[in-house]
Amino acid sequence: MLTKLVLHDMSASTSVNVYERVFRDCIGLQVLYLTSCSCAHTTLVVDAPCSHIRELVLEECSFFVIELRDLPMLVRLACSLTDTSKILFGSVPSLMDTNLSFSLEDDSIVAARWINEFDSFLGMSPTMANLVIRFIGRRTWIGASSPEKKLPHLKKLLVADMPSNWDISWTRGLLMASTFLEVMHIHVPHSETEPDYLRGMNWSKSRNELRHHHLKELVVIGYTQRNIWLLKYVVRVCTSLQRIVLLKDGHVRYIGLWDWRMVGQQTCPWSDDEKMVLRRMMKKFGLRPLPKLILG
Known part of the structure; x- marks a missing residue:
């Protein structure tokens, strides 16, 4: 019967299965917030074809890779990412509203890699x-x-x-x-x-x-x-x-x-x-x- 859940400041020893079971087993869940959550693994795979989650917010979590493999009802997504993290899309056929916050380091090589990953992200979310x-x-x-x-x-x-x-x-x-x-x-x-310099204007x-x-x-x-x-x-x-x-x-x-x-x-x-x-x-x-x- 749970429809909204907020997880905050989860410890670094938390198993990735804890997060994955929330998506998979809480089938009535519609709103999920993960804020400052850590994990023993670097990759979170969300594969929940029976999920009814419509709103998902991920803020300042320690995952390097967040793979939304199957979230059929997801309409709204907000995610904060760093230069070492990325989000991958599988099947999110209902996604309409997206808020992405990017934190960049002062490094041109990192920035160049980031812009390529960002372009790939855009192509993965056509809806x-x-x-x-x-x-x-x-x-x-x-x-x-x-x-x-x-x-x-x-x-x-x-x-x-x-x-x-x-x-x-x-x-x-x-x-x-x-x-x-x-x-x-x-x-x-x-x-x-x-600005110190501008190009391509x-x-x-x-x-x-x-x-x-x-x-x-x-x-x-x-x-x-x-x-x-x-x-x-x-x-x-x-x-x-x-x-x-x-x-x-x-x-x-x-x-x-x-x-x-x-x-x-x-x-x-x-x-x-x-x-x-x-x-x-x-x-x-x-x-x-x-x-x-x-x-x-």
Whole structure:
């Protein structure tokens, strides 16, 4: 009869069978939270075809590999991962809402390996409609990369706490991999110092450039003139774009683990010259009709 279970601070001597039996034997369970849980094994395999778990949250657990081999009813997933851990998907046919927090070390080799694993993860979860990606820890630079597989059902995307010195064309890859994406929100925390270097910012227009026919809204918090290339690209290829919101500073207000609001500051810090440059750029590169532009 148990429908909700929270396990917290389980000791390192805990057998992996304890966790696996929770998934397998508690067939009425619908919500499961594992928080700061340790284990005698490094791999957790979830193979529970009779499970009714709809919501699963894994926070700061010691597993190196979490394999969701069979969770047929899982709808909502939240997981915090480090550079030494990863999550693998088998059969999760009902998964809709996903929240992933990544903690990266200040090491370019580790970062490069991580981005490849992240691309693989995206391709393994094709049913997602709502995705939150958060970055915590040190600000390691990662270059542009496009997922190898598509996310055909993704409609709403948040990339939060994105380091200001990252190549923002990484988000372009996510956009083009998500054919039916309707809402794309990007949050770059305010930084007092300029990035040391940026790469890949000047995107030339290709004759065979693909169009994106479903994106309706783009919101960027932490917008600077360095991001003009992303904006040019979006207004050039997104045929259904209705609303662009560019905020120089602000934060993400989370509503639970799978929903959020983008909150800007009260005053508008844009100069008349900056506004003129943006509007001229949109008239020059944007498709018709032009989307509504909101600055803050």
